[in-house]
Amino acid sequence: MIMKVSGNYCIVIWWFLSAVDAFPRRNYDLHVPMKVRPILPDIVEHSSGDLDTLQRTGQDPEVRPGLFQGDIMMTNEVFNYWRLGLRWDRYPEKLWSNRTVPYVISPLYSPEDYVTIYKAISYMNYMTCVNFVPWDEKAKDFVLIWPIKYPKGCWSFIGKFGGGQLLSLQPPDERGPNCLGNEGRAVHELLHALGIFHEQSRADRDNFVTIQKENIISNFQINFEKESLENTTYSYEYDYSSIMHYGSDYFSKSPGKPTIIPTMAGAIVGQRRAMSKTDCLKVNELYGCLDNSIEARRWNNICTALGL
DSSP: OOOOEEEEEOOSTHHHHHHBOOOOOOOOSSOOOSOOOBEEEOOOOOOHHHHHHHHHTTOOTTOOTTSBTTTBOOOHHHHHHHHTTOOGGGOGGGSOGGGEEEEEEOTTSOHHHHHHHHHHHHHHHHHSSOEEEEOOSOOSOEEEEEOBSTTOSSEEOSSOOSSEEEEEOOOOOSSSOOSOSSHHHHHHHHHHHHTOOOGGGSTTGGGTEEEOGGGBOGGGGGGGOOOOSTTOOOSSOOOTTOTTSOOTTTTBSSTTOOSEEESSTTOOOOOOSSOOHHHHHHHHHHTTTTSSHHHHHHHHHHHHHHOO
16 A cells, blocks of 8 residues: 655644654753654555554564555655666655755653664664764754654655655554664664665565465555566665565464565575665665775675674
8 A cells, every 4th residue: 555645744843742652751962853844644544454453463563554565654756766666866866965864863752762763873874874963953854753653663755755754663552563672673764764675675576585475464465566677777686684674474464374485495584683784785885885996895894794
């Protein structure tokens, strides 16, 4: 299902306060803007039965009904990018200018969750040439990391959407998802915000994994579609270890029924610990960090030494 996004802007902070769970306020050494311009999602279309099924089967926090592939806030425009083969060279305006991503972290997170998010950001700054920086209230485009109440879960837009764009990282509650068990899930969503799609969306994925359609909840078959082969090129081999790969039981009808089976014996998919070497190289290549031989040597060394 494709999430449509309203074009209307809301500039007052009360929208956020009504969109998040009631977490105690705390003082942080963090500048929180008084006014922002978030992209507002329309009402998510899904049945209560869909949500009940996902909760009953113990689904991953990235598996949310009404979001494209479970954790992507999608528009028709971005869906077209995906179908065309993710050729970001054709849409350079969707990449972050000057390799810089201004961000705001909600003050509604607990100190522990704040630290998890900050560690994920620091990790991204170390592993890539992209620089996440606190928003200075001047930058037009920035990421708002917020515990959105509806739709709950771990989700992000793909690439730079424009204005204040939401990135949801939901703390744990009684029934809701936990996006902050470690920094890996935050890294996954930050990579989406940089323009990285899921690994199993590749047009050539059927050479590397088998999709067990009979085990997928019927309403979520679309989440296993592939990108178009037309105009698609790959610099890297298929990566089972990618932090951007679905787990083996995502959107499964019941526990123990895999939806994705790797063709390579012993391969395990769906890790959320850290970027793989290939994840790391992809981001650095996407943002032109491998074009210069000196830069390329540095980032190749970092990705090789620290990537999974």
